[in-house]
Amino acid sequence: MIARQLKHRGSALWVAAMVHRLSGLALAIFLPLHFLALGLAIDGEARLDSFLRWSDQPLVKLAEVGLVFLLTVHLLGGLRVLVIENFAWRDGQKQLATIAAAVSALAAFLFLVRVF
Amino acid sequence: MSEAISELSVSLWRGGGDGRYETYAVPRRENQTVLDVVTFVQRHIDPTLSYRFACRVGVCGSCAMTVNGKPRWTCRTHVSRVVGTDAGGAQLEIGPLENLPVIKDLATDMAAFFAKWQEAQGVFAPSKTRHDAIEQISPASPARRAADAAIECINCGVCYAGCDTVRWNSDYLGPAALTRAFTLVNDVRDAGNTARLQAIAATGGCHACHSHQSCQELCPQSLNPTAAIAALKRHTAAAYLKGEIKA
Amino acid sequence: MNVRLYVWQRTTAALMAPLVLIHIAVIFYATRQGLSAADILSRTHGSVAWATFYGIFVAAVAVHASIGVRNILSEWSPLKARAIDVFVILFGIALAILGFRAIAALVLA
Numbered sequence: 001m002i003a004r005q006l007k008h009r010g011s012a013l014w015v016a017a018m019v020h021r022l023s024g025l026a027l028a029i030f031l032p033l034h035f036l037a038l039g040l041a042i043d044g045e046a047r048l049d050s051f052l053r054w055s056d057q058p059l060v061k062l063a064e065v066g067l068v069f070l071l072t073v074h075l076l077g078g079l080r081v082l083v084i085e086n087f088a089w090r091d092g093q094k095q096l097a098t099i100a101a102a103v104s105a106l107a108a109f110l111f112l113v114r115v116f
Numbered sequence: 117m118s119e120a121i122s123e124l125s126v127s128l129w130r131g132g133g134d135g136r137y138e139t140y141a142v143p144r145r146e147n148q149t150v151l152d153v154v155t156f157v158q159r160h161i162d163p164t165l166s167y168r169f170a171c172r173v174g175v176c177g178s179c180a181m182t183v184n185g186k187p188r189w190t191c192r193t194h195v196s197r198v199v200g201t202d203a204g205g206a207q208l209e210i211g212p213l214e215n216l217p218v219i220k221d222l223a224t225d226m227a228a229f230f231a232k233w234q235e236a237q238g239v240f241a242p243s244k245t246r247h248d249a250i251e252q253i254s255p256a257s258p259a260r261r262a263a264d265a266a267i268e269c270i271n272c273g274v275c276y277a278g279c280d281t282v283r284w285n286s287d288y289l290g291p292a293a294l295t296r297a298f299t300l301v302n303d304v305r306d307a308g309n310t311a312r313l314q315a316i317a318a319t320g321g322c323h324a325c326h327s328h329q330s331c332q333e334l335c336p337q338s339l340n341p342t343a344a345i346a347a348l349k350r351h352t353a354a355a356y357l358k359g360e361i362k363a
Numbered sequence: 364m365n366v367r368l369y370v371w372q373r374t375t376a377a378l379m380a381p382l383v384l385i386h387i388a389v390i391f392y393a394t395r396q397g398l399s400a401a402d403i404l405s406r407t408h409g410s411v412a413w414a415t416f417y418g419i420f421v422a423a424v425a426v427h428a429s430i431g432v433r434n435i436l437s438e439w440s441p442l443k444a445r446a447i448d449v450f451v452i453l454f455g456i457a458l459a460i461l462g463f464r465a466i467a468a469l470v471l472a
Contacts, residue, residue, distance in 0.1 A: 281438070318366075323365060323368070353366060353369065356367065357370065
């Protein structure tokens, strides 16, 4: 790369696409762990219960808040892609992308309040 | 030529891919374009500077370069609009277009850009001969309107240089080639559509686009490759599901 | 990415959009209630509805996540196409196996 800066990367829509990709990657890494945790029930109720109690810790709850944000932001980012690809072009997407990020943050915040 | 009002410090890329930025002091004038700056350096300071231009008035697309991190037409970029401070302390940083091999200094090798145009089958395939009646096409028909909205591409390479998917995926045909393919998909006179859709449905075709929309934001002709590519995704998906093309 | 993978990925995405919304609602409900393992299992045990809902979800996410990871690896990693394909297929199969196992754990327990 010769340019010392890449200005196009500051665009709200580029950031939206990047957040969508990174949130997907994070969720893909999280999912096997999620399935393994739920699968603890195979060893009996007590096993799952002890895991649920472990997950009551503040740090774990904070991580869960993060996950709710990632899931919501990935969903909304995905809807952005599906709309662009399947419906007539609309301007004003930058504002919509910013609103989507705000909605995701709100969802995560609501979860935070719920859980603490 | 207007009087110099002060001095401008400019970083220009010199050499090939393994070159470096060199700084020049250029008189700053009113109504000065970035192309004027580059031209001044070549004519008055260093005649070995290599760069491309032709029309100087924003109709040919030859003078596209990276200016302070953004690919632009240098003949249509006023210095007063872009001057800032870069990391090296210069106010203007000018380099060759990204995503293309550098021949020398500010000139890139655009062969790959045009090769991908061919690969996307951005070439008209006639369905009639001169002995047939002329096809009557209404400019107001939806297909023609879609084609017209995308047809004014002058192959400047700005969208290609600004696209991160081009940067990360060497197979990707790129916004310009796909936009041209889109205009032909909407041309009722064209007979090559099945082969064209097959070509852009393959790896590196329209489905590689992630809708970053840098192309649409950067295009100096205000074209919208993101929208054109989105439409191509619909066309190819429909053709695939109907069995007209293969994966 | 080609047209075949694209169709699979967008279809599973569209399919999962409503499933994710329901799942988020479930998450909020479960955490509000402070459900214990016994509470959860009493709701999911023997439930055809739970098994169907999450069965579809797991199948869809196994396809969707694998194709997504494939895109990321092909653009950001130096791995060759063949190696990437092998990795993501294994990843998708692993997700499906672990996911169906989790559903079995909660429904058949």
